[in-house]
Amino acid sequence: MLAILLIAFLVAGLAPLLHAPLGRRTGWVLALLPLGIFAYFLTFVPRVSQGEAVVHLTPWISSLQINLSFYLDGLSLLFALLISGIGALVLVYGGGYLEGDRYLGRFYLYILLFMASMLGLVLASNLITLFVFWELTSLTSYLLIGYKHQSEKARKAALQALLVTGIGGLALLAGLILLGFMAGTFELHELLAAPTPLQEHPAYLGALVLILVGAFTKSAQFPFHFWLPGAMAAPTPVSAYLHSATMVKAGVYLLARLAPAMGGTEVWLYAVAGFGLVTAFVGSYLALCYTDLKLMLAYTTVAALGTLTFLIGLGTPEAAKAMAVFLLAHALYKAALFMGAGSVEHGSGSRDVSQLAGLGPLMPLSFAAALLAAASMAGLPPLLGFIGKEVVYESVLHQAPSLLLVALVVAKVAVVAVALLVGLKPFVGSLRAPLGQKVHEVSASMWLPPLLLALLGLGFGLFPKPVEPLLVPAAGAVLGEAVAFYLALWHGLNLVLLLSLLTLLAGVLLYWLWERLGPALRVYERLFARLPERGYELSLEAMSALAAFQTRALQSGRMPRYLLLILSFTLLLVGSTLFLREGLVGRLDLAGFSVFEWALALLVLVGSLVVATTGSRLMAVAALGVVGYAVALIFLVYGAIDVAITQIAVETLTVILLVLVLRALPKGGLDVNPRGRWRDAALAVAFGALMTALVLGVTSLPFDTRLSEWFAEASYPLARGRNIVNVILVDFRALDTLGEILVLVTAAVGVYGLLRLRARRKERGGRV
């Protein structure tokens, strides 16, 4: 499976190069890759339907329990097939939709990268590997949503999606790490095979909340649902892919994946099922408030995601079954409908449902596809969507309180109305479209993929047998134990059928009344659509304001202020630690000092006093040099020759640098502010006292000589050098040195840049 992923990433990288010679055939050729992957995964169906799970493991960072391990069971197989299957169709469709676009090569690159990341996500067994792919899908979807990068709206939507899913991703990382520690393993196949009672672990609640934040942001659950309609700025093929099989399904996948290990508690039930139901409700309501085909479809995606989350939250065998069936049905019809919306826009010049009518005779194939898919979405027999809705109702009817059922039915009524609005309304009646008589059917690469998907929805509805070996193990994986069921169109005359009928009738009624209800429907739109988004914007603004405030407060750009801040904080933190932890120990033993040492100490003191009191800059610099040299002599006295000569060299160059700087300053002495001087003096004395106390405290402890002895012994045998200081610098701790010289380079580049900037401004005659 690792090979498959690597090939996918490789082909993605080659895609822009292939685009040049292949031209308009690129989509068809590139579709062979996902098609091949689809075929590869199909070969696993017999094994997986027997309840077997396939595990592939390649060690990666084994010391941290991070491996490139992959796990294929019913759930991941279903997702892998959806991702690769719909991926192939999206590539073909995208080639047609974006034909002639300047950046088409880039589109292929992004969408293939995205597909590969998504595949990695659903196949990963290691929690950290899963997270890496999770973040890759966030990044690649950012590129996809921002594909039309000249448009500010697209850039903003892309950033919004990235930030919302990115913040969720951070929470998820923390949650997954907690989960790994709770379970004692980072491998999903081990974690699921022998479920330790995670639910009673003290960290359960924390891990659950973190993981839910990750899953909810990714799957656009209320109140994070606002980024998904915003992501409509992406080209339509991208929306079709993101909404049907990928991206937003990632959160659903994660919840379903972890349900056996983490589900079954009251928190899980209320949080997952509760948020799911609210999301389903809000999404289906908002879908009715707009007239843009893509926006309406986007909100029904929110509703569908809510339903799926709700079913995972319920956690009964029937709910697991309903989740698997509805997942497949939704993927098929939603991809087809999005592609249909793109075709309508292409063929008629608009995707505003209130401006379109009568396209059917002119775009017969697109109409057929849209109508079939919409019928599946509305849950009409004999389509797969009908079975999907039946099983959803069944699972709620048998388990949950009737209030939930009512809420779900109301949500479904809205979905039926939207299905008719999207799949029927633009195509019937007398012709009305911005392009007028020039409305035309789209090319084969654009009508074939949605028609194929719609026909699959019909075929699986009539003959559900072929998908059973796929859906049964998937439901089993969600539940955590084997289940058995079969699918059928006809369940007999029962309450579920009655509910379906009722939903359909109410939906049709809503469809008829929709145009008249318009303004009334939009009353609460602000509450659900604008408020969460406004909250997002406000928190972004607050973050910028906080950053600006703390930058103004701390980064004043004035050197004395920086020094003041740094020294006072060090004084406060180190001083209080010393004081509170009783580190103020050790005493000064003056008896052991030689005359020479006394003289050096005096030199340092006098030098410092001159620096502090002189009025001349040059004098100050020279006195500073004296202090430096005296310190170098102290090093020499104690036998640290390397340090001493380095100090001498540094001191010399510092004086030279300071003199160079002084030359550039305006003439005159040091500008002295008497009050500031006293404050500085007090701080300097206190800081000196702190350092003295620190040194006394440190030296009063017995010195641990193990390291220095080891270095002294190992220096020559291991590193062929007798100068321990140098050996440490260039061999034992060479990586640190590498980092240090990089710092030096950065500082040099910074100084150079600043001075060049001044010079250039001066040349232009501007303010320096």
Next chain:
Amino acid sequence: MNSLILRTASLFLVPLMFLFSLFLLFRGHNEPGGGFVGGLVAVGSFVLYAMAYGLAEARRALRVSPVTLVAWGIFLAFVSGLLAALYGTPYLTGYWLEYPLPGGLKLKVGTPTLFDIGVFLVVVGSILTMIFALEEE
């Protein structure tokens, strides 16, 4: 600064200081010294030269831009650690070659030597970049 004494003295001092910096660089592995100190002393020699003959002359004497030195230094230090990858050892593991020379001496060259030369170049390049930029002000 236009001083005859300084100019004359620096003609002798500058080459000596520069040679001394190389001496510090190469003896560093066994005796006090090393790339960092060596680099500082080398900078000192250039600064002395610049004081006596002016900045333009010092720049000319350096022949290359100090930024180029920085780049080469980082490159050498970085690359010196890569040899270890061929042996499958951790990055920056030291490897040495020894050649016997006439007179009972040995020539010893290793990847840490390369690394130290990198440090030397970075120090010289960075500080000269700063000094030249300040001097131009």
